Amino acid sequence: MNPVKAFIDSVKSMIVGFKYLFTVPRMTLKFPEQKMVLPPGYRGQHYLEMDKCTGCSICAMSCPPRAITMVKRDPTPRNKRGLFPLINFNYCIYCGYCVLFCPFDALHELDIHDLAVYDRDKLIHPPEFLQKVKENPEILYEYSGMNVIRTPRWKEEYAEPVFTRRGVKHEPIRK
Ligand code: SF4
Numbered sequence: 001m002n003p004v005k006a007f008i009d010s011v012k013s014m015i016v017g018f019k020y021l022f023t024v025p026r027m028t029l030k031f032p033e034q035k036m037v038l039p040p041g042y043r044g045q046h047y048l049e050m051d052k053c054t055g056c057s058i059c060a061m062s063c064p065p066r067a068i069t070m071v072k073r074d075p076t077p078r079n080k081r082g083l084f085p086l087i088n089f090n091y092c093i094y095c096g097y098c099v100l101f102c103p104f105d106a107l108h109e110l111d112i113h114d115l116a117v118y119d120r121d122k123l124i125h126p127p128e129f130l131q132k133v134k135e136n137p138e139i140l141y142e143y144s145g146m147n148v149i150r151t152p153r154w155k156e157e158y159a160e161p162v163f164t165r166r167g168v169k170h171e172p173i174r175k
Pocket residue numbers: 052053054055056057058059060083084085101102103104105106107
């Protein structure tokens with residue numbers, strides 16, 4: 001390789017890098033403190049309304065990777081056999097079929113996607129857990145052990161993409 005040409009190419013790449021450093025708005029977020037507002041219909045963490053569930057098992061039958069197992073709980077007037085879905089997020093591909101095919105609108109998906117865990121068993125969510133997660137998303141972080149990364153300086157904020165002539169930047173917004 002010609003050393004002079006290699007030097008000129010390096011200088012050229014540095015010039016391009018510097019140009020973008022000062023002229024293009026920052027496109028990344030300070031995740032996890034800063035989160036992007038996701039569009040309606042985003043397929044993330046599931047949420048179950050146990051009082052609407054009849055135990056019909058259609059969600060489990062429609063799940064392509066068989067991530068749903070029906071488990072026994074106390075029967076209710078609506079769910080006489082006391083069968084409710086348990087979801088193993090180790091296998092879930094977030095296709096949304098279970099939500100789509102639930103005839104009683106008992107299953108939903110939330111805009112929560114950061115399901116990192118230290119122990120893979122923590123990705124197995126029983127029905128009671130799936131029920132609580134909408135009201136209290138914090139339990140997801142407590143249950144998974146992810147809350148350990150939340151320091152006293154933790155300040156959560158949301159951001160949404162703003163399209164500019166030079167690219168996309170993220171404007172912080174309060175939720
Ligand atoms: S969540 Fe819906 S599809 Fe699944 S068992 Fe309950 S009612 Fe049936």
